[in-house]
Amino acid sequence: MQIVKYQFQQHGDERGQLVALEEFNDIPFKIKRVYYMYDTGEGVTRGYHAHKSLEQILICIHGSCKVLLDNGKEKKKVFLEKPYEGLYVPNNMWREMYDFSPDAVLMCLASEVYNEEDYIRDYEEFLKFINRK
Secondary structure, X not given: OOOOEEEOOEEEEOOEEEEOOOEOOOEOOOOOXXXXXXXXXXXXXXXXXXXXXXXXXXXXXXXXXXXXXXXXXXXXXXXXXXXXXXXXXXXXOEEEEEOOOOOOEEEEXXXXXXXXXXXXXXXXXXXXXXXXX
């Protein structure tokens, strides 16, 4: 499994830093939804699902967290801690986000609007879905 992290261009001076993201330029898809998680309690794991068609970029814009990616054959853990770095999560990939620092803000850029039909929320169903492909 190949892990793809994007390093976004930073613009900074004595006033601070700025990162601008543009679809198809910095992000490999049209952005149709943006959301973020914060105040995630100690020991809490988020995610526990895959998507049939949706793609995502995860950016820990403050603090840090870990992401477990699982394609049904192998698993990889990724550490996110840089606000100018984005983790690409393709469709058909199980994901779990965990070990959030107390100040973590994890932002997600998604290729589709929310659609419950696109979710696979049971790991065994995910494995069956992947094996049919």
